[in-house]
Amino acid sequence: MHVFTTAAALQSFVEASRRAGRRLGLVPTMGALHDGHLQLVQAAAADCDDVVASIFVNPTQFNNPEDLRLYPRLPEQDTALLAGAGCTALFMPGVEEMYPQPTVLHFDFGPLERVMEGAHRPGHFNGVATVVSKLFHMARPHRAYFGQKDFQQVAIVRQLIADLSFDLELVVAPTIREADGLAMSSRNRRLSPEARAVAPLLHQVLEQAASQVRQGLAPTQVQAGALAALAQERQFTPEYFEVADAQTLQPLAHYEAGRSVVLCVAAHLGGVRLIDNIVV
Amino acid sequence: MHVFTTAAALQSFVEASRRAGRRLGLVPTMGALHDGHLQLVQAAAADCDDVVASIFVNPTQFNNPEDLRLYPRLPEQDTALLAGAGCTALFMPGVEEMYPQPTVLHFDFGPLERVMEGAHRPGHFNGVATVVSKLFHMARPHRAYFGQKDFQQVAIVRQLIADLSFDLELVVAPTIREADGLAMSSRNRRLSPEARAVAPLLHQVLEQAASQVRQGLAPTQVQAGALAALAQERQFTPEYFEVADAQTLQPLAHYEAGRSVVLCVAAHLGGVRLIDNIVV
Numbered sequence: 001m002h003v004f005t006t007a008a009a010l011q012s013f014v015e016a017s018r019r020a021g022r023r024l025g026l027v028p029t030m031g032a033l034h035d036g037h038l039q040l041v042q043a044a045a046a047d048c049d050d051v052v053a054s055i056f057v058n059p060t061q062f063n064n065p066e067d068l069r070l071y072p073r074l075p076e077q078d079t080a081l082l083a084g085a086g087c088t089a090l091f092m093p094g095v096e097e098m099y100p101q102p103t104v105l106h107f108d109f110g111p112l113e114r115v116m117e118g119a120h121r122p123g124h125f126n127g128v129a130t131v132v133s134k135l136f137h138m139a140r141p142h143r144a145y146f147g148q149k150d151f152q153q154v155a156i157v158r159q160l161i162a163d164l165s166f167d168l169e170l171v172v173a174p175t176i177r178e179a180d181g182l183a184m185s186s187r188n189r190r191l192s193p194e195a196r197a198v199a200p201l202l203h204q205v206l207e208q209a210a211s212q213v214r215q216g217l218a219p220t221q222v223q224a225g226a227l228a229a230l231a232q233e234r235q236f237t238p239e240y241f242e243v244a245d246a247q248t249l250q251p252l253a254h255y256e257a258g259r260s261v262v263l264c265v266a267a268h269l270g271g272v273r274l275i276d277n278i279v280v
Numbered sequence: 281m282h283v284f285t286t287a288a289a290l291q292s293f294v295e296a297s298r299r300a301g302r303r304l305g306l307v308p309t310m311g312a313l314h315d316g317h318l319q320l321v322q323a324a325a326a327d328c329d330d331v332v333a334s335i336f337v338n339p340t341q342f343n344n345p346e347d348l349r350l351y352p353r354l355p356e357q358d359t360a361l362l363a364g365a366g367c368t369a370l371f372m373p374g375v376e377e378m379y380p381q382p383t384v385l386h387f388d389f390g391p392l393e394r395v396m397e398g399a400h401r402p403g404h405f406n407g408v409a410t411v412v413s414k415l416f417h418m419a420r421p422h423r424a425y426f427g428q429k430d431f432q433q434v435a436i437v438r439q440l441i442a443d444l445s446f447d448l449e450l451v452v453a454p455t456i457r458e459a460d461g462l463a464m465s466s467r468n469r470r471l472s473p474e475a476r477a478v479a480p481l482l483h484q485v486l487e488q489a490a491s492q493v494r495q496g497l498a499p500t501q502v503q504a505g506a507l508a509a510l511a512q513e514r515q516f517t518p519e520y521f522e523v524a525d526a527q528t529l530q531p532l533a534h535y536e537a538g539r540s541v542v543l544c545v546a547a548h549l550g551g552v553r554l555i556d557n558i559v560v
Contacts, residue, residue, distance in 0.1 A: 011447060019299050098445075105409070105443045108386040129385070134445040163385045165378075165414040167291060 001082065002089040007098075007138045010091045014052070014140050022049035026141035027087070028132065031055040032072035032186035036176035038085045040145040043173055045086030052139045053082050054091040056098060061127030067273065072189050091139065103130060109156055115249050116264050117152045117275070120239055125156050132157055133164075141168050149175040149183050151264055151277040155249055175276070177203065183276045195270035198233050202265060205229045206278045209243070209263050213280045219243035219252045222263075230267060239266040239273070246279055281362065282369040287378075287418045290332070290371045294420050302329035306421035307367070308412065311335040312352035312466035316456035318365045320425040323453055325366030332419045333362050334371040336378060341407030347553065352469050371419065383410060389436055395529050396522055396544050397432045397555070405436050412437055413444075421448050429455040429463050431544055431557040435529055455556070457483065463556045475550035478513050482545060485509045486558045489523070489543050493560045499523035499532045502543075510547060519546040519553070526559055 004010040017024055025044030029037050037053075044051040055078055062068035075092065082090055107129040112118070118125050136144065146154050154172050161170055176184045181203035182196075191199060209226045217225075226241040243252050246260035255261065264277040284290040297304055305324030309317050317333075324331040335358055342348035355372065362370055387409040392398070398405050416424065426434050434452050441450055456464045461483035462476075471479060489506045497505075506521040523532050526540035535541065544557040 007445065019301065021299065101442060103443045104390050104392060104439050106388040106390070108388060110384050110386070112384060130443065137445045137447050140447075159384050162381060163383045163410065165287065165417045167417050167420075 001079075001087055003079065004089060004091050005093055005097065007093065010052070010089070010138050011140075013089055014138075017050045018140065023143070024048055024139065024141045025051045026135065026139045026144045027051065027053045028135050028144070028146075029053060029055055030057045030071065030186065031078050032074050032189060033078045033081050034176070034184040034186065034188075036147050036149065036173075036184040038081060039176055040147060040173050041082060041085040041087050043171065044143065044145050047143060047171070048141075050088045051086060052089045052091055052141065053087045054093075054135055054139065056091075056093055056131065056135075058098070058127055058131040059095060060099070060103065060130055061124050063121045063123055070190060072186050091135075098131065098134060105130075107160075109159060112152075112155055112159060112249055115152075115244065115251065116240060116242055116266070117150075120266065125153070128153055128156060129160050132160065136166055136168065143169045143171050145171045145173060147175060148172050148279075149185065149276065151262060151279075152249060155247075181207075183274075185274065187272050187274060190272045192270050195235055195272065198235050199269060199274065201230065201233050201236065202267060202269075202274060202276050205241075206263050206265060206276055209241075210278050210280045213243065213255070213261055213263070216255070219254065226263075226265070230265075235269055237268040239268065241265045281359075281367055283359065284369060284371050285373055285377065287373065290369070290418050291420075293369055294332070294418075297330045298420065303423070304328055304419065304421045305331045306415065306419045306424045307331065307333045308415050308424070308426075309333060309335055310337045310351065310466065311358050312354050312469060313358045313361050314456070314464040314466065314468075316427050316429065316453075316464040318361060319456055320427060320453050321362060321365040321367050323451065324423065324425050327423060327451075328421075330368045331366055332369045332371055332421065333367045334373075334415055334419065336371075336373055336411065336415075338378070338407055338411040339375060340379070340383065340410055341404050343401045343403055350470060352466050371415075378411065378414060385410075387440075389439060392432075392435060392439060392529055395432075395524065395531065396520060396546070397430075400519055400546065405433070408433055408436060409440050412440065416446055416448065423449045423451050425451045425453060427455060428452050428559075429465065429556065431542060431559075432529060435527075461487075463554075465554065467552050467554065470552045472550050475515055475552065478515050479549060479554065481510065481513050481516065482547060482549075482554060482556050483558075485521075486543050486545060486556055489521075490558050490560045493523065493535070493541055493543070496535070499534065506543075506545070510545075515549055517548040519548065521545045 025048035027040045113125045180200040182200045230238045246262040261280040266275045305328035307320045393405045460480040462480045492502045510518045526542040541560040546555045
């Protein structure tokens with residue numbers, strides 16, 4: 001596995017690979033890899049001739065400096081995991097390499113970013129769209145792999161690709177969970193044993209809400225029930241629970257035939273912010 | 281010369297060209313070509329193995345529907361001119377091809393677009409940045425050629441390339457002028473003989489202002505003098521005349537050593553909006 005720290009080195013690898021007619025997959029990550037990431041790499045390795053994984057803790061998508069400071073960083077362990085999963089090139093740039101000068105342009109995704117993560121993390125999706133655009137330009141993938149756990153991020157990236165006519169295919173892989181249902185996340189490492197013990201409640205609440213949606217319970221009742229269930233466990237501080245249209249991400253007043261519903265939740269647990277979702 | 285009307289056809293041409301190790305130049309235009317455009321194509325042909333020119337009257341960068349409706353369209357004549365200038369592939373898509381679905385994302389370039397064209401044409405640079413991003417992704421050029429006549433557009437495209445790490449080089453070519461000094465523009469075709477006769481005043485005013493800047497006359501005085509000179513010719517309705525920093529495009533209160541000054545003007549002349557600029 002090649003390891004590149006400069007865009008120029010990555011770009012010459014990618015250019016040579018494309019010239020040789022090879023198909024390229026990109027798996028953008030912020031490191032501290034778990035099985036969710038590795039399954040993205042494995043999926044890319046199954047589809048593509050070369051797999052580029054990037055590890056970059058992107059400062060511009062963090063609205064909370066403490067969250068950025070505490071974000072886990074495990075480059076040696078990550079490198080070994082990626083090599084084992086079929087990654088052919090690892091791109092691990094520093095902040096200076098990705099942002100040699102201050103960024104002036106801002107992305108606005110309208111209603112798509114006025115809800116949920118976008119509403120609670122000002123500037124988050126501008127940072128995501130900026131770094132994803134950069135990574136697309138540096139790695140020039142035929143396919144880019146993202147996990148469904150970051151549901152709204154996937155919607156934003158899908159819109160970015162469509163609106164700017166990026167010539168690549170977005171592949172979305174299902175959320176990978178621990179045996180007890182907790183969605184895998186790099187932030188899970190920061191949970192204390194007490195917090196980790198109650199963390200699966202997030203997924204249980206989503207499952208219960210999904211079954212209520214299937215039974216036709218009104219969105220506001222589903223939402224209220226889910227927030228009440230989370231409030232039962234006093235270690236949790238819920239941030240939002242939304243019953244939304246899975247395409248537009250806008251909160252639903254009532255269900256419409258033929259349209260998927262997504263349930264999304266964010267909550268703080270012992271100083272760690274967790275998100276999860278389920279599509280009904 | 282190939283003529284493509286779909287992004288897919290252009291992309292396979294470009295992919296084959298790049299795979300063969302050929303260098304690609306892109307000249308994005310809105311058609312109704314004049315010598316300014318053709319010199320961009322000739323410059324690209326001198327530098328690159330393949331030259332893609334695009335002709336697309338981009339609706340999203342027109343804030344004025346009448347301006348869009350009246351924008352000159354001369355596809356047959358343009359095609360012949362491009363073939364003669366060394367263009368190897370012409371991309372002439374329809375609106376449906378460029379915008380198969382409504383665009384959701386908006387670009388905001390901050391102070392760079394709060395002045396001059398950006399201030400007077402709301403949404404203009406969002407449309408420019410969107411269509412330029414699309415064309416870059418469809419044509420994948422090593423180099424992209426723009427004319428200095430659209431000075432603020434060049435600044436926006438330079439920022440777009442830097443901020444999203446587009447892997448290409450921006451080439452800016454000097455404004456090409458008629459013998460009497462009028463900057464070449466597709467919109468000049470719409471000038472009546474009476475308007476055309478006085479049109480060179482725009483450039484004369486810029487030249488006079490430039491000489492005042494060189495003499496150290498204060499920016500506000502240069503501006504006032506230029507607007508007064510334009511008002512002498514009653515066919516002109518000046519929109520703005522700015523003495524600005526050539527990098528940031530912000531209006532200058534006073535000159536700073538070592539920084540270039542740009543003088544930019546926009547004026548209506550017999551129902552046609554003209555712009556011009558000069559760097560001091």
